[in-house]
Amino acid sequence: MLPSACNSRRIAQSMASRRAGTAGRHPRRRGDPGPYRRAGPETRRLDGSPRRRHGPGRERAPPPPAAGHRRLDPRDRAPLAPPWPDLAIATGRRAVPYLRALKRRSGGRCFTVFLKDPRIGAGIADLLWVPAHDRLRGENVVATLTPPHGITPDRLAAARARPDPRLAALAPPRAAVLVGGDSRHGAFAAAEQDRLLAGLDRLAGEARLMITASRRTPGRLRAALAGLAARHGGFFWDGSGDNPYLGMLALADAVVVTSDSANMVGEAVAAGAPVLLFEVPGTYIRLRPFFAALRRHGAVHAFPGRLEALPHKPLDCTPAIAQAVATAYRRHRDAIARPDRR
Template sequence: MRPIRLPEPPGGGMGTPEIFTGGAATVVRRAVVIGNGSPGAENQCLGLVRALGLADHLTLYRVTRPQGGINEWLHFLPISLHKLIDQVLRQFFRNTRFELVIQGRKPYRVPNGGSVGVSSVLEADTKKIVAVARDTFDKEGPTLIVACGWDTISYSSSIRHLASDSVYVIQIQHPRSRLDRFDLVVTPRHDYYALTAGGQQEVPRLFRRWITPQEPPGRNVVLTVGALHQADSTALRLAAIAWHDKLAPLPKPLLIVNIGGPTRNCKYGVELARQLITSLYNVLDSCGSVRVSISRRTPRKVSDIIFKEFTGHPKIYIWDGEDPNPHMGHLAWADAFVVTADSISMLSEACSTGKPVYVIGTEHCKWKISAFHKTLQERGLVRPFTGLEDVFGLEMPEFSAPMVQIGFAALWQDAVQQYATKRL
């Protein structure tokens, strides 16, 4: 069995950055994460908190919209207005024949945090978060607030407005307007594609003022190549141990195939599934094993084709979504990856391992997602998957999770120093 290799974090371990052991005004001992129920968004928050050494000192809150019935048509509304309308409708039509139309058949509930590795989740409450931040400030210092997703913006900005002396607010993903509402905004570089020459040509002049962002990034904006995540060297080593008995005995080299689902800016259908099947057969002789992961976003017609073609194949195993999720184990044990072009999160995680990453379906992408893929290819982080390449012979540049962590630690140090100067 060929041993796996994972990048070693500098200094023997990340631990808690030195910035958290300074003067009383700069010490940060706890974090609050505000999520929106999407694993992709919440994992970005948790990844940043991990990089800052606060993974064991965080509380996860979740913003939840009313679900079921007519609410499925109201998700375009601001969340506060949506909740108000839902409350009024439920009260008005209670015990009438229209009650089922309003609330649907499924009960409204706050999902737990199992999908993001947190045992319990609290319903987001601005007043409660502000009160706790103020009450704990003298003993624990400022509370780090990390939020991600459109529905979290009103919560995080309100918290900063109400308790600016007790919190430091980081918003992940571009909030579209008024970036001065946050201490820091962390967003992918491709969110600014609308300001490039190519982006301007793709947008009719009439709509340009509505395409965000409208201004270049300011001093409180940090641009990333892809999405933040939790797959650092420590997490991968733990996953390698946890999945050793399952994945270590597999014939090597191991190719991991991650299949996402079509999005607004990356549309595809069964034609991509057929293309993937043909390309996999072309490289199968060089693989010891292939493990295919189907995501929740994968269309049924795509997954059906994959299952029909590969079920029972001696070299290929397909994960069908049943727990436990092998994703972290795959990141740790893979020798190479093939990822569909729609998933920025999966591509970001795979690239951070430093292993060969191949992408299929980029020709179906447009707008800022196309710009994202262009950046990855220019940096030598990915290659197109055609089935004609030696998928295990590609030398990858240095691009690892610890490097990302160091970058954010340095960034955070500068941010906290600015915060301390403001207070003093």
Template sequence: MALSSETSGLSNILEADAKHISKMARETFEKEGPLLVVASGRDTISVASSIKRLAPENVFVVQEQIPWFLRRWITPCESPGKNVVLTVGALHQADSAALRSAASAWHDELAPVPKPLLVVNVGGPTKNCLYGADLANHLAARLQNVLWSCGTVRISFSRRTPEKVSDILVREFTSNPKVFIWDGKGSNPHMGHLAWADAFVITADSVSMLSEACTTGKPVYVVGAERCTWKFSDFQKSLQDRGAVRPFTGKEDVSISLFWPKKKKKMRTGDSTTVNVPQSSAVPKGKATLVTVAKQKGGWKRGVAIFDFILRLGAIVAALAAASTMGTSDETLPFFTQFFQFQASYDDLPTFQFFVIAMGIVGGYLVLSLPFSIVSIVRPHAIGPRLLLLILDTVALTLNTSAAAAAAAIVYLAHNGNSNTNWLAICQQFGDFCQKVSGAVVASFVSVVVFMFLILLSALAIRKL
């Protein structure tokens, strides 16, 4: 595959130009073979798909990461084909070959240390996984409780680690002969730790470090998982359900955890499995966990989705009742003159005509939204249908409110009139007509209130997903 920027001309491509890249792939195909195109994230999907469409026989496209707002909607529970790889964790380079190489490179430094070796990786807080000095204090206390069962403890911080967090751990363990704290100078020992560690303690914010540690097949303990929200919470739950990680409580015996039993579960096609990882004699042999996406329980989210469906049925009744009631409002007085017959009908006023059309559209939309509400019941963790309903419900609420408010103003004049403009209160004569249009307006405002609840429910479900 053509990977050289000097021979393929990639250095001349300042932006992702699909036509330029596909043309270059066709021109270099005979000499260098297919061009490897690696795209990551939602912003690259359109470019990568365009390159594949323009040069289908000349490129090999790898697309990483499904957009977060479609992830739960379109990701199947089982791989649809050999060309699709479903993973729970992040992609990384810590495979068996990399671990063998790291074991050799770090042999002189890590092989002689007393065992078992417990590696502690501390990341940094994120907006969906918040923590601070309180978590550092808890971590320090729990590490003190398990030190007796460890031969060596090595602590590493990331670039995101707040100084107040690292200072607490440094102050607590800097004088302990069992504990080594990497100060960020010299070679990064991360790969060596992955190869030589007997167990890991990792903060919940770092998806990458957890994914790498789980690949080694060694015991992995997590700190702060209960503080995570949104997809970070789902990630932690997925790892725990598969037996890949456990919460770090400070009651562990690290020497016994070397024989950590795997959690038993009923296997099915596409579910988690294990693969033997060949390793050098310097590293204890183990198994690496291969994790894939599994169906999650609905919990309270399914209850919210069911309530959403029921509210939509009520809104359909209210919207269609408002439209039909207004559309059939017509009254003719029993007396007339030689030249005039006194009659009132909704189509005499453009505002009422707009009301009928608008409420008909709103009712039709609500009917069409029912399948998406059902999808949210079946797949309560799916964020795509929720996001779509939230946007469309907001548009429908705007239309519904404008129609209801305009009609309410006319109904008010019909009941009370306006002496300044000499508008008479016609409801004194057309009582039945006014009663029907008033009922239609009330029904439309009921629909408005239901829409508000629907939008709040969708926003709540998306916020907690």
């Protein structure tokens, strides 16, 4: 089945479910409150129906040295068997040899897509997506300002229509607070934790806070956030019950987000509320052009510690990415069906 305008969104949702680790792993399960959970790799037909599982779960992926990009280590191989998927989407350098194996073993029929820069060139897949702040470019490279994700207008509308009771109990205005934490690029220093907490304490005087943290959030900050929510009659997700992430974005009159995760910021700017960016010193230097572009677009503003009537322009590049995949896939299938037109 060929992609069409009506199923580009299905491709987008598939892309959102494969953003981190090997193909099929939950997108950046950073302990952030992402709304999707996946048990392992899976392929789907382009009509959205399950086909069969392929490839390894993350625990079976090979290590990422250069040799691993070229071929599968026999010790780490997992079953790759027909029927081959029409479309395979992967991310993370550990997935590169598996994506190449799918392409080779399917006789070139499987259309392969890789998300983010593999750091070994654009030849590893039929189509690559990279964020615009990355340098990789090429005829088969799609670059957009924000990353693909599953925060769609329809899902937000559904979450508003049937709100999470824990969030609906909070009187508006409400502010969603998305807090990351330490990364290999820098630690969330105590002084910055205190600065964030002071700003949120001021904001809590104007809005009910709906707070979620990451597995990377320092324990001291996590405890302080929970105490802040309790003290001001807000909500802090402690990991119990259903994941409230989508509902938080849907009900938010403003979104406060820390600067350590491009994915988290990309989802926030699609939600339709003003996004207040708390910039942490030591944030990955390559994200600075990303934030500057978002500011020029009017999608993010500095976090002032209060609600303001700020202009905001929702920004979501996922449909454009999905359409690029659909268009390239259609060309690929057409070339297979008519070899003389290659």
